[in-house]
Amino acid sequence: MSFIYLPKDASKAQVRAAENARKNRAEILKAYSQGKVSRRDLIKWGLITSAGAIAPIGGLSPFVPSVHASGGSGGSGNVGNGIPTGAPPSPLFGVQAFSTPMPRFDLIPRGTNPLGGDLTPTPQAAANQTQQAVDPLLGGGTGPIEGRPPGDIWAHQQFTKFPPRVSVEMSQAQAQANVVYNPGVASQFNSGIDPTASIPLKFHPQFPTQDPNSVWTFNGTIPPKLVQGRYMEPILFRHHNKLPADVNANNGFGRHTISTHEHNGHHGAENDGFTGAFFFPNQFYDYHWPIVLAGLNSINVNATDPKAATPNDAGGSDKIPGDWHETMSTHWFHDHMFTFTSQNVYKGNAAMFNIYSALDRGNEAINDGVNLRLPSGTAKSWGNLEYDINLMLAEKAFDGSGQLFMDIFQFDGFLGDAMTVNLTYKPYFEVERRKYRFRILNASVSRFFKYALADASGNAQPMIQIANDGNLLPSPITLTASDEQGIAERYDWVIDFSKYSIGSKVWLVNLCEHQNGKKPTADLTLAQALSGTSLDPCVGKFLEFRIVRDPAQSDQSQVPAVMIPNPDLSNIPVSRTRTFTFGSGASQPLADLPENFLTGAGGQRGPWGVSTDNGPMMNASWGRISAAPSYGTREVWTLQNGGGGWDHPIHIHFEEGQILARNGKASNVPAWEKGRKDVYRLRPGGSVTLTMQFRDWGGMFMEHCHNTVHEDNAMLVRWEIDNGGAPFLRPLPTPVPTPQGVTFVAPDDIAPTAF
Numbered sequence: 215m216s217f218i219y220l221p222k223d224a225s226k227a228q229v230r231a232a233e234n235a236r237k238n239r240a241e242i243l244k245a246y247s248q249g250k251v252s253r254r255d256l257i258k259w260g261l262i263t264s265a266g267a268i269a270p271i272g273g274l275s276p277f278v279p280s281v282h283a284s285g286g287s288g289g290s291g292n293v294g295n296g297i298p299t300g301a302p303p304s305p306l307f308g309v310q311a312f313s314t315p316m317p318r319f320d321l322i323p324r325g326t327n328p329l330g331g332d333l334t335p336t337p338q339a340a341a342n343q344t345q346q347a348v349d350p351l352l353g354g355g356t357g358p359i360e361g362r363p364p365g366d367i368w369a370h371q372q373f374t375k376f377p378p379r380v381s382v383e384m385s386q387a388q389a390q391a392n393v394v395y396n397p398g399v400a401s402q403f404n405s406g407i408d409p410t411a412s413i414p415l416k417f418h419p420q421f422p423t424q425d426p427n428s429v430w431t432f433n434g435t436i437p438p439k440l441v442q443g444r445y446m447e448p449i450l451f452r453h454h455n456k457l458p459a460d461v462n463a464n465n466g467f468g469r470h471t472i473s474t475h476e477h478n479g480h481h482g483a484e485n486d487g488f489t490g491a492f493f494f495p496n497q498f499y500d501y502h503w504p505i506v507l508a509g510l511n512s513i514n515v516n517a518t519d520p521k522a523a524t525p526n527d528a529g530g531s532d533k534i535p536g537d538w539h540e541t542m543s544t545h546w547f548h549d550h551m552f553t554f555t556s557q558n559v560y561k562g563n564a565a566m567f568n569i570y571s572a573l574d575r576g577n578e579a580i581n582d583g584v585n586l587r588l589p590s591g592t593a594k595s596w597g598n599l600e601y602d603i604n605l606m607l608a609e610k611a612f613d614g615s616g617q618l619f620m621d622i623f624q625f626d627g628f629l630g631d632a633m634t635v636n637l638t639y640k641p642y643f644e645v646e647r648r649k650y651r652f653r654i655l656n657a658s659v660s661r662f663f664k665y666a667l668a669d670a671s672g673n674a675q676p677m678i679q680i681a682n683d684g685n686l687l688p689s690p691i692t693l694t695a696s697d698e699q700g701i702a703e704r705y706d707w708v709i710d711f712s713k714y715s716i717g718s719k720v721w722l723v724n725l726c727e728h729q730n731g732k733k734p735t736a737d738l739t740l741a742q743a744l745s746g747t748s749l750d751p752c753v754g755k756f757l758e759f760r761i762v763r764d765p766a767q768s769d770q771s772q773v774p775a776v777m778i779p780n781p782d783l784s785n786i787p788v789s790r791t792r793t794f795t796f797g798s799g800a801s802q803p804l805a806d807l808p809e810n811f812l813t814g815a816g817g818q819r820g821p822w823g824v825s826t827d828n829g830p831m832m833n834a835s836w837g838r839i840s841a842a843p844s845y846g847t848r849e850v851w852t853l854q855n856g857g858g859g860w861d862h863p864i865h866i867h868f869e870e871g872q873i874l875a876r877n878g879k880a881s882n883v884p885a886w887e888k889g890r891k892d893v894y895r896l897r898p899g900g901s902v903t904l905t906m907q908f909r910d911w912g913g914m915f916m917e918h919c920h921n922t923v924h925e926d927n928a929m930l931v932r933w934e935i936d937n938g939g940a941p942f943l944r945p946l947p948t949p950v951p952t953p954q955g956v957t958f959v960a961p962d963d964i965a966p967t968a969f
């Protein structure tokens with residue numbers, strides 16, 4: 215057994231050898247991250263194996279058995295039964311766990327006049343093709359100011375019907391201090407953090423400040439960003455790319471081109487962050503998020519159902535069309551750049567988006583028979599955050615000087631060894647003696663989490679799961695440990711701290727042990743996880759709750775026994791079924807891929823792949839159409855794990871689905887997966903059968919593994935809804951972005967069963 219990091223008791227010689235190996239690889243890593251060498255080059259040169267693992271060359275691979283490892287004789291990833299070797303552990307600079315407060319998310323301002331002066335130039339339906347000079351490093355000449363593909367197909371669908379009413383403007387930018395932090399709550403609800411103090415970009419106050427090119431976040435700052443939205447209040451999110459024009463200026467990982475995916479947004483494809491619709495430094499991209507209830511063209515079209523409603527500013531709600539059973543709550547948005555998603559998200563391109571509705575109001579006091587009154591607060595008519603907490607879980611790794619580090623050669627998946635919550639290393643959070651809601655996002659690259667709440671005696675405490683993937687469950691479920699939460703899944707919980715005395719503490723404890731990025735190795739018991747014996751440094755306590763006072767006002771929140779039952783699909787015929795198998799060994803190179811300039815001609819990126827309807831295992835290309843459901847229909851898809859050696863959390867864009875069966879049986883679906891989902895963990899060797907509809911919007915979408923290393927290495931397919939009428943051609947042309955403008959080519963390939 216070998217872990218990707220050296221154990222805490224590794225000898226100095228082992229650590230030194232591992233540090234040297236990391237240094238030796240840094241130049242290759244950098245060249246690969248900058249697109250100067252392709253995977254094929256690396257295989258040809260013998261630096262990685264065709265299976266994607268780093269070659270077992272002394273001084274290069276951290277897994278090569280060295281003189282310091284006793285009895286090791288294996289190759290990559292295998293050191294026999296001797297002392298496990300691995301990468302050097304991240305330096306922690308003597309920092310103790312739970313020595314700094316966890317910052318709440320940074321609430322992004324909302325403009326209220328998106329078409330009348332908030333944004334210059336004024337947003338428009340089709341991409342703004344006004345020309346500007348292009349940096350010589352990007353080829354010079356001129357190019358459009360907006361990177362969105364031009365013309366009708368990529369124009370905002372139904373822009374006149376759903377004109378933007380709120381503007382949000384952010385830049386992807388180099389690491390810098392935050393001088394405008396707004397947690398959205400008074401500092402007593404933010405563990406006493408002074409919001410007026412400048413916040414340097416550090417993962418802990420005692421860690422070094424990150425270099426500008428080590429971390430690239432929204433606005434270049436931490437804490438991570440939160441956008442609040444309401445149903446039927448369309449948002450125009452103008453995303454500027456202010457990253458360096460020099461593709462080499464990335465400190466070893468991260469790509470300066472980006473495409474921003476509003477995860478599980480039910481929006482037109484032009485706003486979905488399509489992997490092949492990325493934009494360049496000094497460009498912007500206008501994303502139009504209408505935030506409508508799915509089914510609005512066929513269900514409750516006259517907006518008479520009081521449960522289908524959106525909160526207004528006067529404390530009431532306004533009825534809207536659509537199916538209230540499709541109401542969503544907790545989203546996030548992140549980069550989706552083709553083959554660079556894992557690097558870019560890890561580097562900081564991840565934020566959260568809370569959506570409010572009459573049901574999920576963000577006000578626990580309003581008692582109108584519709585509002586579910588979940589823990590939140592009472593001061594504002596909607597969107598109170600005092601007791602409604604966003605948590606972003608992600609483990610990071612640091613090089614010897616404390617700068618963010620990523621090993622992009624870990625094709626099984628990348629693991630960090632330093633656990634962060636809201637991008638802060640093992641923090642504490644002060645709570646009152648009452649109920650709280652926690653919206654927990656797994657924002658890791660490849661790591662699954664399974665967590666329990668432990669008291670000081672090590673006893674598991676009850677947690678109530680209320681939502682899965684941001685969708686409120688039909689009924690709440692009380693658990694003493696979460697399921698394994700895969701990458702990109704969101705689990706919402708209510709924790710009641712009223713039973714604890716002031717001055718006591720409880721902890722969130724990670725039970726899920728990884729040795730590599732393939733899948734969880736073991737789910738430990740709480741006692742095992744607390745014992746400190748696991749060699750995985752991210753097992754154990756990661757967030758400390760300090761119960762500090764009684765609430766000033768009594769807790770008015772509720773956890774209703776019935777929340778959001780699933781939409782009834784019994785009268786909607788299943789128009790067809792499809793099967794996707796997620797496996798390895800893809801070997802179908804395509805000659806003229808739109809992405810060749812990124813990865814080297816001939817594709818061959820593997821080692822992962824997807825087979826559609828039992829066809830060949832294919833490498834990813836955003837130019838291939840694997841499925842094309844008809845507009846207005848419902849289908850059943852089975853997602854099959856091609857093997858037992860790994861797990862894959864598969865995300866299908868566009869509309870949440872319902873899981874019908876696991877391994878072919880409805881009885882295998884656990885209670886907390888009986889709501890609506892958008893990420894489907896297949897489990898090793900397992901399958902998930904689900905149903906979803908294709909309505910309201912059109913264009914090209916994706917389906918992929920959300921272990922983003924797998925995604926980047928070919929576990930991604932394009933599918934599209936393109937026969938809903940003009941302007942949607944059949945099939946859709948493929949966009950090919952360049953700094954000088956986006957051109958279109960015909961699809962490279964269409965799977966025989968796509969249409």
Ligand SMILES: [Cu+2]
Binds near residue numbers: 861862863919920924
């Ligand atoms: Cu995967």
